[in-house]
Amino acid sequence: MSNSATPVLEARNITKLFPGVVANEDIHLTLQKGEILALLGENGAGKSTLMHIIFGLYRPTRGEIWVNGAPVVMKNPRTALQLGIGMVHQHFQLVPVMSVTDNVMLGDERVKGGFLDRDAVAARIRELSQKYGLEVDPDALIEDLPLGVRQRVEILKALYRNAQILILDEPTAVLTPQEAEGLFAVMETLRRQGESIIFITHKLKEVLRIADRIMVLRGGRVVGHADPQTTTQQQLAAMMVGREVLLTVDKGPADPGEPVLELDGLRVASDLGTPALRGVSLQVRAGEILGVAGVQGNGQTELVEAITGLRRVEGGRVVMNGTDMTNASPRRITHEGRSSHVPEDRHAYGMVDVYSIADNLVLNQYYRAPFASGITIQTEPIAEHARALVDTFDVRTPDIAMHAGGLSGGNQQKMVVAREFSRPIRLLIAAQPTRGIDVGSIEFIHQQIVAKRDEGVAVLLVSAELDEIMALSDRIAVIYKGEIIGIVNRADATREGLGLLMAGVRPGSHE
Amino acid sequence: MMQRTLRITSYVAILLVLLFVLMTLLVNLTPLGENRWLRIFFSVSALNFTLRASVPLILGALCGILCERTGIVNIGIEGMMLAGAFAAFVAKTSTNDWPLTASLIFGVLVALLVGGLMGLLHATFAIRYRMDQIISGTVLIILAGGISAYLFDRDAVAQGKFGAIAIPGLSQIPVLGEVLFTNPPLTYLALLLVVVIHVGLFSTRWGLRSRACGEHPRAADTVGINVNRLRYMNTVLGGMLAGLAGGFLVLEAVGQFQEGMTAGRGFIALAAMIFGNWMPFGAMSAALLFGYTQALQNELLLAGVTSVPRQFVSMIPYLVTIIAVCGFVGRVRPPAAEGQVYEQESGSE
Ligand SMILES: Nc1ncnc2c1ncn2[C@@H]1O[C@H](COP(=O)(O)OP(=O)(O)O)[C@@H](O)[C@H]1O
Ligand SMILES: [Mg+2]
Numbered sequence: 001m002s003n004s005a006t007p008v009l010e011a012r013n014i015t016k017l018f019p020g021v022v023a024n025e026d027i028h029l030t031l032q033k034g035e036i037l038a039l040l041g042e043n044g045a046g047k048s049t050l051m052h053i054i055f056g057l058y059r060p061t062r063g064e065i066w067v068n069g070a071p072v073v074m075k076n077p078r079t080a081l082q083l084g085i086g087m088v089h090q091h092f093q094l095v096p097v098m099s100v101t102d103n104v105m106l107g108d109e110r111v112k113g114g115f116l117d118r119d120a121v122a123a124r125i126r127e128l129s130q131k132y133g134l135e136v137d138p139d140a141l142i143e144d145l146p147l148g149v150r151q152r153v154e155i156l157k158a159l160y161r162n163a164q165i166l167i168l169d170e171p172t173a174v175l176t177p178q179e180a181e182g183l184f185a186v187m188e189t190l191r192r193q194g195e196s197i198i199f200i201t202h203k204l205k206e207v208l209r210i211a212d213r214i215m216v217l218r219g220g221r222v223v224g225h226a227d228p229q230t231t232t233q234q235q236l237a238a239m240m241v242g243r244e245v246l247l248t249v250d251k252g253p254a255d256p257g258e259p260v261l262e263l264d265g266l267r268v269a270s271d272l273g274t275p276a277l278r279g280v281s282l283q284v285r286a287g288e289i290l291g292v293a294g295v296q297g298n299g300q301t302e303l304v305e306a307i308t309g310l311r312r313v314e315g316g317r318v319v320m321n322g323t324d325m326t327n328a329s330p331r332r333i334t335h336e337g338r339s340s341h342v343p344e345d346r347h348a349y350g351m352v353d354v355y356s357i358a359d360n361l362v363l364n365q366y367y368r369a370p371f372a373s374g375i376t377i378q379t380e381p382i383a384e385h386a387r388a389l390v391d392t393f394d395v396r397t398p399d400i401a402m403h404a405g406g407l408s409g410g411n412q413q414k415m416v417v418a419r420e421f422s423r424p425i426r427l428l429i430a431a432q433p434t435r436g437i438d439v440g441s442i443e444f445i446h447q448q449i450v451a452k453r454d455e456g457v458a459v460l461l462v463s464a465e466l467d468e469i470m471a472l473s474d475r476i477a478v479i480y481k482g483e484i485i486g487i488v489n490r491a492d493a494t495r496e497g498l499g500l501l502m503a504g505v506r507p508g509s510h511e
Numbered sequence: 512m513m514q515r516t517l518r519i520t521s522y523v524a525i526l527l528v529l530l531f532v533l534m535t536l537l538v539n540l541t542p543l544g545e546n547r548w549l550r551i552f553f554s555v556s557a558l559n560f561t562l563r564a565s566v567p568l569i570l571g572a573l574c575g576i577l578c579e580r581t582g583i584v585n586i587g588i589e590g591m592m593l594a595g596a597f598a599a600f601v602a603k604t605s606t607n608d609w610p611l612t613a614s615l616i617f618g619v620l621v622a623l624l625v626g627g628l629m630g631l632l633h634a635t636f637a638i639r640y641r642m643d644q645i646i647s648g649t650v651l652i653i654l655a656g657g658i659s660a661y662l663f664d665r666d667a668v669a670q671g672k673f674g675a676i677a678i679p680g681l682s683q684i685p686v687l688g689e690v691l692f693t694n695p696p697l698t699y700l701a702l703l704l705v706v707v708i709h710v711g712l713f714s715t716r717w718g719l720r721s722r723a724c725g726e727h728p729r730a731a732d733t734v735g736i737n738v739n740r741l742r743y744m745n746t747v748l749g750g751m752l753a754g755l756a757g758g759f760l761v762l763e764a765v766g767q768f769q770e771g772m773t774a775g776r777g778f779i780a781l782a783a784m785i786f787g788n789w790m791p792f793g794a795m796s797a798a799l800l801f802g803y804t805q806a807l808q809n810e811l812l813l814a815g816v817t818s819v820p821r822q823f824v825s826m827i828p829y830l831v832t833i834i835a836v837c838g839f840v841g842r843v844r845p846p847a848a849e850g851q852v853y854e855q856e857s858g859s860e
Contacts, residue, residue: 097726106734
């Protein structure tokens with residue numbers, strides 16, 4: 001790839017302003033034919049925004065897009081599609097109640113005599129599946145397919161439109177390590193066929209594995225380029241975060257005590273009424289971190305909701321500190337169970353965006369002395385409490401009276417953690433505790449979780465990030481289709497072994 | 512699972528219909544017809560009444576399907592229907608001196624136009640001004656009721672209405688010919704539209720795109736579909752169908768206009784749409800069921816059945832509607848994105 005060749009895609013001086021946020025600032029990006037460009041950056045770095053501009057979903061505030069050496073105006077996705085740009089979105093853009101065929105042809109339908117020619121499209125899908133190793137049944141409904149297969153449908157959608165440039169936005173977030181390898185194989189095939197790919201991720205290992213060239217974004221700006229042959233993970237991490245980072249969490253060996261949380265044959269239904277947990281049994285002991293690993297959507301959300309009293313338990317028992325807490329109210333679970341909950345969706349369950357930081361910090365005990373007296377709220381103790389917590393937990397804010405929604409994601413999460421960690425507890429349920437926040441905040445929250453463990457708290461950690469599970473856990477349980485398919489000690493766990501379990505392959509079975 | 516329940520439901524429905532047809536033939540062709548109760552349930556006049564009562568419900572439900580399948584909630588069908596009825600009446604009375612057919616067709620066209628305008632109004636409220644769609648629908652109902660009552664000239668009389676057209680050959684079939692193939696034109700049109708809209712929704716480009724907009728508008732946007740344009744278009748088309756339902760009431764069923772003459776049919780149509788799971792044939796079946804209960808009410812009163820007070824007999828259609836909708840609401844699945852405003856940053860122009 002000589003630098004003199006005309007790039008297939010060029011973004012020049014792209015700036016994008018959202019109200020109060022500079023999402024992209026003067027970004028320059030070039031993509032050559034037949035190369036895989038990795039775009040690396042933390043959550044919120046502006047990667048998706050840049051791709052949405054290239055794909056015509058957002059209008060840039062300033063800047064130009066060039067395709068094959070000519071400037072173009074991306075009016076909407078239709079323009080991008082016509083120019084041979086295809087995108088697999090971070091959140092899949094598929095209609096769940098429709099078939100694979102209908103989804104693939106949507107917007108670019110084959111028509112015979114005025115009617116949809118579904119057979120021709122299905123045949124084309126089979127042909128593409130074969131050619132690129134993207135196995136999928138054209139007649140299946142999207143809602144019946146696992147996330148990994150839905151991703152194949154998204155890629156097929158782009159290939160069906162003869163995309164020459166393929167944008168993959170965080171495609172590995174929903175995959176097991178083995179599925180990610182499968183995706184990389186597909187990407188290599190595509191590259192051989194002359195396809196150009198922009199691959200977005202925040203995972204360093206993947207970048208070094210597959211990319212021809214790396215571009216790093218931070219805070220909406222390009223902070224550097226790197227060659228995967230000569231860079232290390234440490235260097236990339238430093239570029240991504242802006243300072244040296246610890247890639248591991250400092251923690252001593254666990255000293256587990258008596259069981260604090262015991263689940264016995266827990267059965268729970270999903271929102272759709274289908275079984276979400278099919279008899280989950282596990283124990284978390286004082287002073288240990290039990291990590292629950294698994295591909296998103298295998299029952300993790302329901303597990304946490306069942307334990308914290310947010311979802312009805314249909315069978316089995318939840319026992320905390322020896323007391324039966326099955327279907328107890330959340331308040332009883334919080335107080336009698338002496339538990340805390342860092343919920344996976346902080347906006348829906350963890351905080352009230354329009355309340356002040358001070359009020360958010362007492363949501364779990366505002367009705368008790370000293371924060372309440374009779375039916376009135378005591379503002380002074382609440383403010384004092386807030387000032388202390390903001391200080392200890394490094395929540396960066398000009399004012400505790402500011403509405404919490406105005407904080408950055410990392411500081412919002414630190415606020416939630418501050419509230420949940422500020423009571424004497426014996427059990428901590430942390431669901432996706434560092435999803436979507438900056439590395440600095442991740443490090444801080446990880447240290448806090450380990451500190452709780454060392455105080456003798458039992459910690460149940462649920463995370464979709466295998467690296468986080470590996471870094472923090474003392475034991476690791478893998479959940480698959482609502483069952484705990486295996487529990488391993490951290491010392492015996494490997495990424496490959498966990499990956500197999502996450503894909504539903506039981507140890508000892510040969511399939 | 513859902514699919515299976517649906518399939519079983521439709522098998523049961525088909526079985527019941529077959530049984531019903533068999534009974535009808537027996538009652539009308541054999542001495543079984545001498546039984547008074549059987550006559551109430553299965554006479555040709557009951558079936559004719561059923562169809563007549565169902566047509567506005569079918570058209571109204573189709574209106575709802577077009578709007579909601581693209582993502583626009585429409586509880587204003589009642590208002591659109593009333594506006595169509597009033598417009599048809601005004602058009603008819605002002606062209607009384609034209610040849611009857613021309614005048615009637617003119618009435619239909621004006622009903623379509625006014626219904627379409629009501630649809631446009633609803634879409635503009637909902638899309639352009641992001642008004643809550645329930646409120647916008649309510650506005651349409653109040654607007655149509657108010658304006659039609661205010662402008663209604665109580666002395667005006669429409670002369671003539673659509674008469675039955677017997678389809679040669681088919682209308683000779685005993686019983687069935689009388690019920691199905693000897694009807695006025697708008698009735699045929701309504702039944703035809705059920706087929707057309709079903710095929711349109713599930714086998715054409717327009718239908719695929721429309722349904723995508725109602726289920727997952729962003730997915731439609733990312734493949735280059737102009738979501739809001741399609742929503743405008745289908746809401747206008749839906750409005751035209753509701754207008755046609757109003758036109759049917761004035762030009763084919765009653766022959767005149769009365770204040771508030773739609774009498775809740777728009778809401779029953781909405782119930783038929785839900786009961787029919789947002790499917791044209793499902794909605795038609797539901798509409799026929801509701802129409803049949805109205806026919807029963809009518810036959811019971813005509814036959815002078817006194818063992819049940821007439822007020823209770825009059826309740827039947829509404830009771831059945833309520834029970835049907837309550838029983839089925841948990842089992843049907845509305846379009847996922849209905850009622851949600853879709854904001855496109857990319858150029859929609
Ligand atoms: N539609 C939007 N409106 C306002 N702010 C946005 C919007 N989309 C993204 N942002 C903000 O822009 C920044 C970059 O976001 P994004 O491009 O999604 O980052 P990444 O994909 O790298 O995680 C974030 O601060 C985010 O909150
Ligand atoms: Mg992103």
